[in-house]
Amino acid sequence: MVRVLTVANQKGGVAKTTTVLNVAAALAEMGERVLMVDLDPQGSLTLASGFAPDDLEASVYDGLMKDAAAERFLLSTRFGVDLLPSNMDLSLAEMELMNMVARERRIGAMLAPLLDRYGWILIDSQPSLGLLTVNALASCDQVLIPVACEFLSLRGVEVLIRTMGKVRVRLNSRLRVVGILPTLYDTRTRHARESLEAVQQHFGREYPVLPQVVPRSIRFSEAAQAGLPILAFSPGSPGTEVYREVALELKRRAPGTPEEGAAPGALRRLGPATGPPPPGGREDRARAWRERVWGTVGPMRNLPLRPSRAPGSSTAGGEGGGLPEGGSE
Numbered sequence: 455m456v457r458v459l460t461v462a463n464q465k466g467g468v469a470k471t472t473t474v475l476n477v478a479a480a481l482a483e484m485g486e487r488v489l490m491v492d493l494d495p496q497g498s499l500t501l502a503s504g505f506a507p508d509d510l511e512a513s514v515y516d517g518l519m520k521d522a523a524a525e526r527f528l529l530s531t532r533f534g535v536d537l538l539p540s541n542m543d544l545s546l547a548e549m550e551l552m553n554m555v556a557r558e559r560r561i562g563a564m565l566a567p568l569l570d571r572y573g574w575i576l577i578d579s580q581p582s583l584g585l586l587t588v589n590a591l592a593s594c595d596q597v598l599i600p601v602a603c604e605f606l607s608l609r610g611v612e613v614l615i616r617t618m619g620k621v622r623v624r625l626n627s628r629l630r631v632v633g634i635l636p637t638l639y640d641t642r643t644r645h646a647r648e649s650l651e652a653v654q655q656h657f658g659r660e661y662p663v664l665p666q667v668v669p670r671s672i673r674f675s676e677a678a679q680a681g682l683p684i685l686a687f688s689p690g691s692p693g694t695e696v697y698r699e700v701a702l703e704l705k706r707r708a709p710g711t712p713e714e715g716a717a718p719g720a721l722r723r724l725g726p727a728t729g730p731p732p733p734g735g736r737e738d739r740a741r742a743w744r745e746r747v748w749g750t751v752g753p754m755r756n757l758p759l760r761p762s763r764a765p766g767s768s769t770a771g772g773e774g775g776g777l778p779e780g781g782s783e
């Protein structure tokens with residue numbers, strides 16, 4: 455059964471992209487087959503996955519607006535996750551979609567042929583509630599809302615949840631909030647602690663606030679610059695383990711799991727989409743995943759800062775080096 459999850463918050467810079475990237479990597483580490491969809495014309499997810507948005511020959515824009523088959527622009531990342539990439543072309547889509555028939559269902563149509571290949575599809579939305587985000591909400595089962603532990607961060611969420619309510623009524627009755635994820639938590643400041651408490655109090659009664667809290671850490675920016683999830687870039691850092699736990703939490707709360715009740719999924723269901731997990735327990739699978747990733751990219755300290763070519767053709771790496779040290783912020 456494929457799970458389609460949108461990471462949304464119309465407030466910018468709350469770690470939507472970072473959350474998609476790292477949850478996707480954590481799920482892949484657990485043996486899941488994962489597709490990420492970059493639905494932000496800024497192309498941040500594409501860039502943070504190691505691809506240069508400006509070099510793309512085709513992108514989500516072509517899939518949405520020109521019915522291009524996803525195979526034409528589907529990319530395989532170095533960390534075992536597939537990606538439908540985007541760039542500035544997608545900014546045209548918002549306007550062009552206005553005149554299209556079934557304009558809120560274009561993403562669902564683009565993803566439909568891919569559903570039987572993946573266990574998880576994670577959509578990174580742009581910081582707005584325009585037609586692209588509505589498309590994402592219309593084609594997913596669940597929404598994860600990252601909320602930064604900062605002043606004013608609560609305000610936008612109400613508007614998002616109201617929009618979700620309208621989408622539920624008109625387009626997708628299965629839509630629900632799977633969780634609110636506190637992000638960018640600075641353990642050193644009282645302000646962050648108070649903001650976290652505010653998030654928990656404000657939303658806790660009506661919506662599930664996930665028990666995980668993503669710490670603020672420079673490793674995230676460094677990893678994005680290297681075109682990798684933090685799980686691969688800095689395996690020992692605190693943020694890594696938190697995103698693993700978030701991924702586990704999402705698996706526990708996924709539609710169809712006993713904990714959540716058998717909520718019907720969005721789009722169409724094509725039977726079990728994930729293959730059998732690799733043998734061994736969680737630790738073995740995580741090790742196997744890391745070895746696969748490291749084997750592909752080589753020592754990560756030597757990665758170029760701005761990879762400009764598709765990872766398939768990557769020559770990143772080199773002799774010596776080794777992984778950046780985890781844990782020391």
Ligand SMILES: Nc1ncnc2c1ncn2[C@@H]1O[C@H](COP(=O)(O)OP(=O)(O)OP(=O)(O)O)[C@@H](O)[C@H]1O
Nearest residue numbers: 466467468469470471472581638669670671674675
């Ligand atoms: N836990 C964290 N600690 C420190 N920096 C972080 C963390 N999470 C994300 N960042 C950094 O914050 C910036 C914004 O993150 P990100 O792009 O994930 O947010 P976003 O919500 O997707 O932004 P936008 O709304 O612009 O698409 C990036 O530079 C990212 O590397």
